[in-house]
Amino acid sequence: MYRFLLSPRWLAAAALAVAAALVMVLLGNWQLRRYEERSAINDRIDAADSVAAVPLTSTLSRPTVSGAAGGAPGKDLAWTKVTVTGTYDPTHEIQARGRTVDGDVGFEIVTPLVLADGTAVLVDRGWVPAPPGGALAPPVVPPAPTGEVTVVGQIHLSESRPAPVEQRNGRLDTRRISLSRLAPEMPYPVYGAYVLLTSQTPPGDAAFRQIPIDHEDSWQNGGYAVQWWLFALMALAAYVYYARKEARGGEPARAKSPADRPRSPGGDRVEEADRRRAAASGDRVEEADRRRAAPSGDRVEEADRRRAAAVKTSGDRVEEADRKRAAAAAAKGDRVSDADRAHKD
Numbered sequence: 001m002y003r004f005l006l007s008p009r010w011l012a013a014a015a016l017a018v019a020a021a022l023v024m025v026l027l028g029n030w031q032l033r034r035y036e037e038r039s040a041i042n043d044r045i046d047a048a049d050s051v052a053a054v055p056l057t058s059t060l061s062r063p064t065v066s067g068a069a070g071g072a073p074g075k076d077l078a079w080t081k082v083t084v085t086g087t088y089d090p091t092h093e094i095q096a097r098g099r100t101v102d103g104d105v106g107f108e109i110v111t112p113l114v115l116a117d118g119t120a121v122l123v124d125r126g127w128v129p130a131p132p133g134g135a136l137a138p139p140v141v142p143p144a145p146t147g148e149v150t151v152v153g154q155i156h157l158s159e160s161r162p163a164p165v166e167q168r169n170g171r172l173d174t175r176r177i178s179l180s181r182l183a184p185e186m187p188y189p190v191y192g193a194y195v196l197l198t199s200q201t202p203p204g205d206a207a208f209r210q211i212p213i214d215h216e217d218s219w220q221n222g223g224y225a226v227q228w229w230l231f232a233l234m235a236l237a238a239y240v241y242y243a244r245k246e247a248r249g250g251e252p253a254r255a256k257s258p259a260d261r262p263r264s265p266g267g268d269r270v271e272e273a274d275r276r277r278a279a280a281s282g283d284r285v286e287e288a289d290r291r292r293a294a295p296s297g298d299r300v301e302e303a304d305r306r307r308a309a310a311v312k313t314s315g316d317r318v319e320e321a322d323r324k325r326a327a328a329a330a331a332k333g334d335r336v337s338d339a340d341r342a343h344k345d
Contacts, residue, residue, distance in 0.1 A: 002247055010243070017239035021232040028228030031221045037075055038218035044079040045154075045213050048198070053152050056084035056121060056195065060155070063119050063189030069179040070119075070192040072158060079154045079213065082195065084121060086113040086151075088144035092186055094122070094172040095139060101127045101209055107139045108211065110177060110194065112186060113151060120186060122194035123151055124177070126208025138169035142205030149202065153195040154213070 004010060059082055063070030094110040106129040112120040125144070131137040162178035165185060172185055183190040196211055197204065 002243070004246060005243060010246075013239060013242075017235050020235045024228045024232035024235065028225045028232070031225035031228060035218050035221035035225060038216035038221060040076065041078055042215045042218060044081075045215060048079065048081045048154055051081055053081045053083035056082040056155075056191070057115070060121075060191050060193060062117075063191055066189055067184050067186060069158070069183035069190050072179070072192040073155065075157070077155055077193075078157050081152070081154055081198075083150065083152045084113065084115065084195065085148060086115040086120070087148055088112070088123075088146070089114050089120065090144045092172065093141075093144070094174065094177070094182060095141070095169070096174055096177050097130075098175050099127060101212065104129060106130045107141075108177070109139075109141050109208070111144045112188075112190070113149065113195075114188060119189045119191065121191040122177070122179070122182065123153065124156065124194060124196050124211060125204060126197060127211055128207060128209070140207075142207045145200075145202055145204075149200055151195060151197055151200045153197040153199075155193050156196045157193055 005014070059077060059080060060073055061071040089112040092112050096108040096110060099106060099108045106127055108124055108127050110122050110124050113123045114120045128139050128141055131139055156177075158179040159176045160178070161176060162181040163175040165172055165174045165181050167173065172182065174181065177194060179190060179192055179194065196213070198210070
């Protein structure tokens with residue numbers, strides 16, 4: 001019944017269905033990994049207030065080349081809570097313009113923190129609003145603390161799509177905090193990620209607004225994973241459906257009546273011959289019956305007409321005789337009447 005599946009056309013269809021299902025399963029697995037990565041990031045964001053900070057130097061790889069960024073950490077380290085101690089370098093401070101917090105546009109102020117070993121990590125100290133004078137006016141920035149500072153914050157990966165860096169208002173000015181662009185402006189090796197400040201000792205200036213951290217949309221990736229897996233099942237189900245349909249002769253599966261069942265060509269020819277013989281035999285018998293019935297019926301009918309005509313003729317003769325007798329009687333009466341009148345005269 002299913003031997004047709006071994007034909008080249010159906011073998012190719014099977015290979016295509018399996019290949020499509022395999023690709024869709026792989027895409028679903030990739031989305032599942034993205035879901036797990038983003039879920040882990042959200043967990044680290046949520047746990048920042050409850051877990052202890054780990055030393056930055058034991059989390060990120062140490063940079064070794066001045067004016068260059070160290071190795072970028074993987075996404076599994078994003079938003080890890082770290083602590084680091086050093087001294088701020090305000091001469092290489094950075095202002096990142098066009099940054100939005102709660103719908104307001106302003107600047108993020110990033111200051112290098114130089115460690116005891118001569119390396120530095122960029123610390124995003126917070127957000128300040130744009131001045132009334134417009135986008136080109138210098139922001140009002142609280143000065144960085146002097147002396148040794150201990151910073152607690154979360155690792156922020158270098159931002160993509162680097163923007164140009166220029167000097168403005170005594171600071172490095174840019175729109176993107178990209179370590180690959182900013183590190184060459186520094187006279188020391190710079191870590192490959194920066195720190196989003198949560199707290200510091202001594203405390204930071206209250207004029208800074210803390211940068212909010214947005215959660216990752218992990219459920220979107222989870223939904224995509226399920227969607228791809230369903231597509232894989234649909235590809236295999238479609239192949240099975242059309243194979244069963246082909247096995248049933250292209251008709252939907254249903255109980256077929258004897259008249260609907262396919263007949264072999266030989267059976268059709270025999271049945272057709274039987275119908276023709278039966279039709280021919282019936283036609284000849286019926287024709288003979290009509291022929292036999294027609295003369296007998298015609299002769300009886302003709303006899304009836306002749307008898308009716310004879311009766312009619314006989315009636316006509318009697319009627320004619322009656323009329324003649326009545327006419328003779330009338331003539332005779334007239335002669336008697338004439339004789340009586342003559343006698344009286």
